[in-house]
Amino acid sequence: MNVSVSVSETLRGALTDLLDGLPPKQAGQAVERLIANYRGATPTDAPILRDRADVAAYAAYRMPATFEAVRSALEAFADAVPQWSPAGHVDVGGGTGAATWAVSSTWDGTRPVTVLDWAEPALALGREIAAANPALRDARWQRARIGTALALDPTDLVTVSYVLNELAAPDRAVLVDAAASAAQAVVIVEPGTPDGYARVIEARDRLIAAGFRVAAPCPHSAACPIVPGTDWCHFSARVSRSSLHRQVKGGSLPYEDEKFSYVAAARFPVSPVSARVVRRPQIRKGQVLLDLCETEERLSRTTVTKKHGDLYRAARDADWGDAWPPAP
Numbered sequence: 001m002n003v004s005v006s007v008s009e010t011l012r013g014a015l016t017d018l019l020d021g022l023p024p025k026q027a028g029q030a031v032e033r034l035i036a037n038y039r040g041a042t043p044t045d046a047p048i049l050r051d052r053a054d055v056a057a058y059a060a061y062r063m064p065a066t067f068e069a070v071r072s073a074l075e076a077f078a079d080a081v082p083q084w085s086p087a088g089h090v091d092v093g094g095g096t097g098a099a100t101w102a103v104s105s106t107w108d109g110t111r112p113v114t115v116l117d118w119a120e121p122a123l124a125l126g127r128e129i130a131a132a133n134p135a136l137r138d139a140r141w142q143r144a145r146i147g148t149a150l151a152l153d154p155t156d157l158v159t160v161s162y163v164l165n166e167l168a169a170p171d172r173a174v175l176v177d178a179a180a181s182a183a184q185a186v187v188i189v190e191p192g193t194p195d196g197y198a199r200v201i202e203a204r205d206r207l208i209a210a211g212f213r214v215a216a217p218c219p220h221s222a223a224c225p226i227v228p229g230t231d232w233c234h235f236s237a238r239v240s241r242s243s244l245h246r247q248v249k250g251g252s253l254p255y256e257d258e259k260f261s262y263v264a265a266a267r268f269p270v271s272p273v274s275a276r277v278v279r280r281p282q283i284r285k286g287q288v289l290l291d292l293c294e295t296e297e298r299l300s301r302t303t304v305t306k307k308h309g310d311l312y313r314a315a316r317d318a319d320w321g322d323a324w325p326p327a328p
């Protein structure tokens with residue numbers, strides 16, 4: 001059985017059940033309130049997710065997307081550390097637990113899982129949804145505020161998903177340093193925007209300074225070759241749209257693409273890709289153009305033509321975010 005498909009279906013089912021008790025109009029209004037809040041000034045002094053309606057809206061509307069983004073980042077990380085799987089997981093700013101679902105979808109089995117967040121209603125709902133996932137049955141959902149007093153217990157894996165975005169610079173630094181001191185591996189995911197990428201690079205620098213090596217998406221742990229302000233490294237994960245999405249956003253597309261930036265790094269040896277496809281490949285007649293980030297700390301464009309035989313066929317199948325060349 002494909003573990004990841006079944007975990008994502010279970011999550012989708014649990015989220016549909018959650019909305020069953022909420023009239024569509026109320027759910028739609030809660031999502032609109034949430035979007036307006038997130039457009040306002042963040043960081044905030046108090047949680048944005050204040051009550052069950054806020055959290056149910058967040059879970060139904062955003063959790064499938066953050067889950068797919070983290071799952072995609074973890075998949076790339078797992079490819080770079082094939083012998084490793086986490087014996088414990090702490091999800092900081094975990095909210096309703098999207099990253100815990102993504103970890104259980106990436107690695108089989110169970111492990112101690114702790115979710116930390118300052119929003120009690122998010123933790124309560126996360127615990128409720130997690131009842132549908134056997135790997136999360138014993139997860140601990142704990143209230144914690146990210147700030148100078150943050151202390152993380154030692155663990156194998158710390159995830160920080162869509163959280164740096166909500167913190168002021170000093171708290172971002174505290175959080176990344178606390179994750180680096182507590183964990184063997186740290187995975188940080190942010191929205192795939194120029195600002196999200198800038199926060200990922202800031203975190204990446206701190207992890208490297210703390211002795212970590214970058215496992216993904218970068219092919220190396222040297223400086224990012226993107227000239228600041230000219231571009232941003234990001235990827236895309238496909239997310240099926242729920243009926244709530246269609247209600248709020250209109251349109252009839254059955255999916256949307258969640259753009260995200262990320263870094264996955266570890267204290268132990270990692271095997272990063274030799275190059276990664278960093279834009280959607282352009283397929284032309286008889287040729288494929290691939291934009292690559294390479295081990296030699298540079299970005300390049302490669303043209304693969306029919307003359308390249310098997311490599312050309314592989315290039316036609318290559319996707320944004322994939323390793324290049326593909327593993328034999």
Ligand SMILES: C[S@@+](CC[C@H](N)C(=O)[O-])C[C@H]1O[C@@H](n2cnc3c(N)ncnc32)[C@H](O)[C@@H]1O
Nearest residue numbers: 066093094095098117118119145146161162166
């Ligand atoms: C956008 S949500 C992301 C939730 C989850 N990680 C995900 O990927 O779906 C940001 C989360 O960070 C939490 N958060 C923001 N600032 C925080 C702080 N100072 N201390 C603890 N949690 C915080 C919020 O309560 C919220 O659950």
